[in-house]
Amino acid sequence: TQSVANIPPESTIDVVIRSLQDLTNDGDTYELVFPMVLGPRYFPGGALASPPSGAGTKADTDRVPDASRLSPPVVGAGLRSGHDIALHVRVDAGQPIVGYSVPTHDTVGAAEGDVLDLRLAEHERVPNRDFVLRYAVGGQTPTASLLTHRPAADEDGFFALRIHPPTLDLDALVGRRELIFVIDTSGSMHGLPIAMAKRAIELALRQLRPTDTFNIIAFAGSTSQLYRAPQRVSHETLDAGLRFVDRLAAGGGTELVNAIDASLAPPAEAGRDRYVFFLTDGYVGNEDEILARTRQYIKDMLGRGDRGRVFGFGVGSSVNRCLLSGLGAQGRGTTFYATTREDPAEAVNRFFGLIDQPVLTDVQVDWGGLDVHEPLPPVLPDLFASRPLTVIGRYGKAGKATVTLRALSGGRAVEMPIEVELPEADARNPALGPLWARARIDALGTGLWDQNESHPEVIDAIVKLSMKHRVMTPFTSFVAVDKERVQGGPPRTIGIPVEAPEGVDARMAGAEVVTEAGAQVDTDADGILDAVDACPNEPETFNGDNDADGCPDAAKVIIMESRIEIRERIYFSAGTDRIEKRSLPLIDEMARVLVENPQVKRVEVEGHTDDVGSDERNFLISTRRAEAVVHALVARGVDPKRLEAKGYGETRPIVPNDTPEHRAENRRVELTILETGQRAPGPRFAAPSPAHLATCSGTWVSAAEGVRDPKVTLAKAEGADALWLNAARADARACYGLALLTAPDLRGALKLKYLKSGAVKRLAGPEHAELIACVAESQQVRGQARDALVTWKLGE
Template identity: 30%
Template sequence: MRSLAYAVCLVASSAGALLTPGALQAQGVLVITNENIRLPRPTPRPQPISYSLDEVVVEATLKNQLADVQVSQTFRNSGTGTIQAQFVFPLPYDGAIDAMTLLVNGKELPAKLMKADEARDRYQSIVRSQKDPALLEWVGTGMFQTSVFPIPAGESRTVSIHYSQLLRKDHELTEFLFPLSTAKYTSTSVKKVRVQLAIESDTNIKNIYSPTHDVSIQRPTGKRATVKYEKQNIVPSSDFRLFYDAKPGDVSAKLLTYRPERDEDGYFLLLATPEIKADKDKKQSKTVIFVVDKSGSMAGKKIEQARDAAKFILNNLHEGDLFNIVSYDSKVQSFLPELEVFDKRSRQEALAYVDSLFAGGGTNIHEALTTALSGLQDKSQPSYVLFMTDGRPTSGETKEALIAEAARQANGVRARVMSFGVGYDVNSRLLDRISSDHHGLSEYVRPDQDIEEHVAKVFNRISSPVMTNVKISYEFDKSKPGKPVNRVYPGGDVDLFEGEQLVIVGRYREFGAAKIQLTGTVQEKEETLSFEGKFTKKVGNSSNSFIEKLWATRRIGEIIDELDLKGKNEELVNELVMLSTKHGILTPYTSFLADETVRPELASSSNRRLTTSNLSDLEEAEGRGGFLQRGIKQRFKNANNSASDASESLRTLDEFKSRPASGGTLSGPAPGRSLSRQQPSSPLPPNGGGAGFGSSAQVNSPTSETAPVDYQKIVRKAGTQTVYKRGKLLVTPETASLDLEKEEDKAKVIEIKRYSKEYFELTDANSTAENEVLTLQEEDEELLVKFRGKIYLIK
């Protein structure tokens, strides 16, 4: 699928008018009409800024498959000369655009509409003249090209674009697409990006999902919804995509599939928004126990925030809910000996109890957990334990395995435990183990973050359960032996809450029509919701390729979780390396993929050994290293779109690599430690139990600090493809093992010079996804890539 990608093409009125190409490329592609002037793509070196994009605002109304879109962009010329600017818009959906107008400071500009064949020549002429492949990904689309307008030095221009568009619809899912992916062409950030969509429908709106961005969704009525996305000082890395559907009925569940290879398992995404027909006069009650740490380390601001978190829960329980508060230090106390029915009286008494909580003493996690869980007796309604701690167990039973086992024995009602780790001193592995055993989740609160915000976020989600212990089954018309659907995440039973949407990803072996059933408990009665779906045999285009990446992200989180909690497993290590390499998903254990000093031909053979060595860091159950590792793991496991594993995970990864040394059986790295330089002390041991990878690994750390790694410069992504920078050579996972110094490997390679006749013949034969890979190659780099069974070295 083509995006309505916009490019800003800038021409200079004189050779000296344009000062900083890096800044000017913030919007896309630079075109210079002056002869003998060629502007290189941005380099990591700092450059003075002469031109910036201050703001991008996208506002659209989506109704009956039509989009009315208004785009406003403010450009500022901070240079000393006038810039002559020209806009080029590749048209999406084979030109399904109507009534496009463009205004500069309120004045309409004339423009030319080119069909795909004419536009192809224009695209290629820009690529050829500028020695920049950025526009290659749009070859094959039409083009809307404006006339030239000036931006005087020191002034700003607001460019407004208005157009109507017929949106694509597939399997009753309507898709809205808008280009925000400037990251491939810029080293500067956009000061503000805001997208606001108003969805209107004649029938109830059900599923709303963005595979690319973390959006906020508000539903004032069943037939209206507002979707918002806003960020400041960012370089957007992907186009904005949104799916939604509207239909009458009790359940709207939509199935999207992606199967690039017929002989391999495909990938599926299931979106489900059931409309539960519950008795409105009989709201589903729940049981909530808040377990709050009041040990000595909670003194000061932390105990104040913990009290505020408890008060938030008490102010948001529903009348008729059962609740209790368990507080602990060296000893354990409860608000009441037994669960209490929530009403105005019990609320006031509980608030007074919370005000009496003060910090002091040790940390008796064992007794606090067993006290809370053993107090739950009613299996007929959903039960949730919100367990908070800021430290490791120091009183009572302190052994991790025994604490976890005692908690399992005490939980007789299948209560879900939501764990909150506050600060770096927690035993994060213990919290993850408890959350996993009790079908909950772990939330980690940094020292500078507010405890109440994290507790409120989780509590708001679970406050109104509508269908609990939900199981999902898949019945195919023609089923073969074995599981037709496998490796589904999240796995196991789930609870569905009011206003929540299920986002399920998995792999499928069978293809064809299938009945998908959601079975769960609604107000103590079992209910089943059914719908039909179709699993495709093979998908020829890559428009749904994001499903594979989302599945891989969650799968990586599950693999790390299993290695963390169950111990060594060679098959899982191999799969972790394969998925990380294929998709460019960096983890603390595969960050060596961003080490461009590793020779490509050696990387494949050493990846597993390096990963095995790095996985020894999971021995850090406590401290900052353990906190950061398990925070990254949880983000992978709970990812809902491609934005979930990007910037925040990379920042945490960089923080993890530069953390100070820690004690224990495995020394933590010195500041600036390069994970890629770890040397495993021995081959991977046989599969066995236990948590972690033993203490025999030796870590070789540099003594001096190293510069931060520019991950996105070394690991580059385009669609479903990943490219790794190794010096001046770019390689893909398919070509990384080739050694160009060996004659047998060199003989397999076809050499092509960039921007030659052969180069453009190759681009004509390529798919959009293949041409996107070519856009990742910068000046003075060589690209080793495999297209349609042939290996090319593009120089």
């Protein structure tokens, strides 16, 4: 939290704070997070007798000595703090931006070339959740990239070296695994967060390998666990795990240290790598104690010859990213997040996609004689596929050399040479100095985690770095000097209430809730205060149609004779099939109308585009957007057998594509009624064939046909292998497409490079008969392709 002092009565001051951060990078996708609210924290320990250090509602404790600075009052339900927020983001990526998404907020803006310019939509003024922006860039990803800054030859230079991991043999290097899922069931997780966390574990259990072992630990004021020690995956253990998770309920404190002990203290089974997966909002105040213990356990495991990793999984709208990212860093893992407006399945799939790939361990950098000083981080983390390593440091003399990254992968040595040149002078990238200072301060700060010892020399070093590079720390403050001085008068300290984070029950989390003084009334919780809300008891429908009046809109979905009229646009993120949040109320209304009108037996969901781009691309994006609407409707209770998705690309414009406004009209989704009578029963899928695969998946890929075609000339065996792999991937896409409609809970299990019918049968139930048939048919086609490939190879 921030404190501002010496504000004269009835005066206004402007505070401008400049911040720097290194964006999270996964492959070609970058993520920017802007925090907007502090969630209610749990503070363990006994209260201190000394005066409080801040103006919060909780007392400082012997384990959290700044608790009073981290506990602002929270406004209650139906109230607002009245402190609105506006946000403008401009990204200059230096590479073409090929797509972006904001899963947390509605935005206005667009990407053009290398630049993305966004603002929060007018109704997104309530600071009750973090802002998250993800954008993807095109172009070839370099093996390594270097940024430097040196204002003059007689001053220190700074550099940032980003190294992308090399491609390795996946199947040969992924070892035996022990997975421990640790779920937070404290009071702050009550409601949506605990539901999301439970769903994440259920999805994760379905993706375990038969050779894995696993356990589940739940913690609040105390801990409980499924088994005394991890057990092998089987029907019985998975069923027991699902029942254990289903019984969990939120309530109580957040004694995360106990969960650290329970998950990391016991020795791992010989020959297994331990993966500990923490699902929590991180609402605690004793971060240093938790991170210090995590680091020590991992160090002890390495000393015994064991290998363990800790992964954070943030669940909620405004989680404690300081703690969660720290868990990943100190635990030699990484961190994933699922906001309250995202499906946790995406983060779970990213987690398994990461640990299903090899890891570079014992990473070291040989600087090849370059005059490099204090490279950070001091201990290089393990390097995961798609996650680059960034090293930032100082340098003295300019020079050019071959820098070598050395590591181990599955016990095998890996080397990666990189040509690096550190210049005599470089005025570009002035942010590198403060970024290095921040990293150095963070590294020094780990020496202060032991609160029982005094470290004046460390604090002195932190203060010197802070002053030189103008980086704020717990031991320094920004100071503005006014030319006029007002003397006399008693000072008054005011604690400013904050919004409750979206999805969090503030009372269950133990927060001090403001019910009247210091808050403003917003009865319908639509973000528009009652004083200016024309409909204070009915929430606004935010869709761009008179959003400022605070009133819901009239009916937007009407059944006509041959179509269902949608009197509002469905908005998608630019260039993608992701439905924007502002259109979700419309999707809800569409689903309600379909559910309440069963006489409409069959509907075609049509996707249409303008004429910008190639015919093939427009057809593909229109098909995917139609499928996305179908998926959203099915998720809201519409029978998938009533819906068919079809993309028409640019072939059916309703107005000429001659202006930006007309092109926007042509980018649309329409619903056409195909049938109002009883549909005759019959099989949904034809006999196995490559055409069947294309129908199931909604793609034009049929690599199996290419392998069988005698007219195809294959010059090299590698080419044949590639075609066979494409056939396998087509199989996976085929049944994944069907799972979108009939078994959304199995999608993660189907995102495998090689689809196994036995695995699907094990996970699926009788209600998934069509899906099991699709997998069996697809495997038959793939078997034919494999046989043709073997025959071809023998012929060669």
